[in-house]
Amino acid sequence: MSKFVFSLLLMALLGLVSGGVAAQDADPEEATGESLSAPEVETLFTGNTELAVVMKQGAETGRRYKAFYLSNGKYLMEESGGFRHGGAWFVDPLGRHCFRPGGKDKTKCDVIVREGDHYIRLRDGGRRGRFSIEKGNTID
Numbered sequence: 346m347s348k349f350v351f352s353l354l355l356m357a358l359l360g361l362v363s364g365g366v367a368a369q370d371a372d373p374e375e376a377t378g379e380s381l382s383a384p385e386v387e388t389l390f391t392g393n394t395e396l397a398v399v400m401k402q403g404a405e406t407g408r409r410y411k412a413f414y415l416s417n418g419k420y421l422m423e424e425s426g427g428f429r430h431g432g433a434w435f436v437d438p439l440g441r442h443c444f445r446p447g448g449k450d451k452t453k454c455d456v457i458v459r460e461g462d463h464y465i466r467l468r469d470g471g472r473r474g475r476f477s478i479e480k481g482n483t484i485d
Contacts, residue, residue: 378460383440386457389464390414390434390442394483397466397476405475413482420444423484442466 381389391414399408409425414434421431432446441454455466455473466474 378458378465381440381457381459381464383436383438386436386440386442389457389478390436391416393481394479395476396479396483397474399474400466400472403472411484413484421482421484 393414395410395412395414397410397412399406399410410422412420412422414420418433418435419431420434421429423429430447432444432449434442434444437443437454439454440456442457443452443454445452453468455468458465458467463475463477465472466476
């Protein structure tokens with residue numbers, strides 16, 4: 346194994362041990378707040394409802410949803426049009442909030458950043474959403 350590959354593996358391992366992903370690592374131009382650690386993300390979502398606005402390329406799309414995250418790793422989502430669906434969620438070792446919609450094979454993971462009185466989802470080099478949290482299940 347080359348020294349370069351070994352160095353990359355070591356840096357990746359150290360990133361896992363640190364428990365979080367720096368917001369500036371996720372997207373230097375988009376992140377202005379502090380990224381949450383894995384325990385903070387777990388506490389933020391477990392047993393609570395996310396009230397979100399979807400973003401694309403940093404701009405709001407007009408699409409909104411509510412998602413309630415159960416402690417058993419399941420979630421229930423209600424889209425702004427009333428459509429309901431669910432799936433599985435978890436927090437990965439890097440502290441990212443991950444979810445897999447029911448019936449889908451693809452897992453998506455977002456870095457969660459606190460910005461003032463709300464939170465931002467960062468994925469694939471940009472803002473994917475802005476949200477706040479309500480205690481408990483406010484969907485039903």
